[in-house]
Amino acid sequence: EDKVVQSPLSLVVHEGDTVTLNCSYEVTNFRSLLWYKQEKKAPTFLFMLTSSGIEKKSGRLSSILDKKELFSILNITATQTGDSAIYLCAVLYYGNNRLAFGKGNQVVVIP
Amino acid sequence: DGGITQSPKYLFRKEGQNVTLSCEQNLNHDAMYWYRQDPGQGLRLIYYSQIVNDFQKGDIAEGYSVSREKKESFPLTVTSAQKNPTAFYLCASSTGLAGITGELFFGEGSRLTVL
Numbered sequence: 001e002d003k004v005v006q007s008p009l010s011l012v013v014h015e016g017d018t019v020t021l022n023c024s025y026e027v028t029n030f031r032s033l034l035w036y037k038q039e040k041k042a043p044t045f046l047f048m049l050t051s052s053g054i055e056k057k058s059g060r061l062s063s064i065l066d067k068k069e070l071f072s073i074l075n076i077t078a079t080q081t082g083d084s085a086i087y088l089c090a091v092l093y094y095g096n097n098r099l100a101f102g103k104g105n106q107v108v109v110i111p
Numbered sequence: 112d113g114g115i116t117q118s119p120k121y122l123f124r125k126e127g128q129n130v131t132l133s134c135e136q137n138l139n140h141d142a143m144y145w146y147r148q149d150p151g152q153g154l155r156l157i158y159y160s161q162i163v164n165d166f167q168k169g170d171i172a173e174g175y176s177v178s179r180e181k182k183e184s185f186p187l188t189v190t191s192a193q194k195n196p197t198a199f200y201l202c203a204s205s206t207g208l209a210g211i212t213g214e215l216f217f218g219e220g221s222r223l224t225v226l
Contacts, residue, residue: 009151034214042201042217043154088153097142097161097205098169099215103153 002027006089006102013109017079021105023089024071033065033072034099036088043088046074079109113138117202117218124189124196124225132187132221134202141206143185144215147171148199157200160185189223197225 003026013019023033032050036043047056049065049072056063060079065072076083086106090099115136124130136143142161146154156169160179174193179185185204189196199222203215 006153036215041199041220043215044217045214048214090154098156098159099144100156100170101146101154103151 002091002100004089004091004100004102006087006105008105009103010106011108013079013107015079015081015109015111017109019076019079019083019107021074021076021087021089021107022071023074023102025089025091026070027091027093027100029094030067030091031094032092034090034092035063035072035074036090038086038088038104039084046087048092074105076107079107081109081111083107084109115202115204115216115218117200117221120219120221122221122223124223126225127191129191130189130196130223132189132200132202132223134185134187134218135183136185136204136216137183138204138216139182140204140216141182142204143179144203144205145169145175145177145185145187146201146203148201148220154201157187196223198223 005024007022034048035046047063052067060077063074086104088104089102118133144159145157155171157175158177160166163182166179176188201220202218205215
């Protein structure tokens with residue numbers, strides 16, 4: 001059975017801390033791994049990772065994929081209260097455009 | 112502006128009633144999806160469609176039905192056969208098979224409560 005497992009499921013940090021979120025997967029027909037941020041309702045796209053070892057960055061957020069060990073990490077540095085959200089990891093399958101999501105990492109940043 | 116519109120945003124239903132959630136997109140996307148989100152469960156795929164007049168079951172299709180008669184529209188019907196329909200429902204679309212980016216564009220969601 002295919003799996004997408006995120007950890008930790010929830011965490012509380014103080015502003016300025018660094019957060020590291022993990023997503024491991026066991027799927028057939030893996031194509032890419034994606035990260036989304038969900039603050040209130042609609043998730044918004046952050047990164048798509050297809051190749052191992054290539055870091056993607058956007059401001060204080062960065063992510064990397066390890067296709068040998070089957071996991072990805074999302075880092076948030078110098079956290080702000082606006083980073084409070086659920087971070088969703090998803091795996092894209094070859095051939096059918098289907099995305100399978102993990103349960104999410106709920107991050108709360110307190111001032 | 113281009114985007115995905117879901118309606119209604121909030122819906123209450125009595126047990127035994129069918130209800131249809133609307134999803135319309137003007138992004139000219141081929142693929143459309145319905146997900147269900149429960150607290151602590153992430154997003155679970157109900158149905159998806161890669162092209163007009165075609166759709167496939169996702170992981171939790173029982174008690175739901177869909178149609179894809181037009182490219183822009185992918186309505187979801189929650190039938191009385193769905194045992195636990197109270198949830199937040201998200202519709203999404205993507206560019207489809209050609210030039211796939213993997214990026215889904217989501218609507219604002221519909222929250223269904225069964226009384």
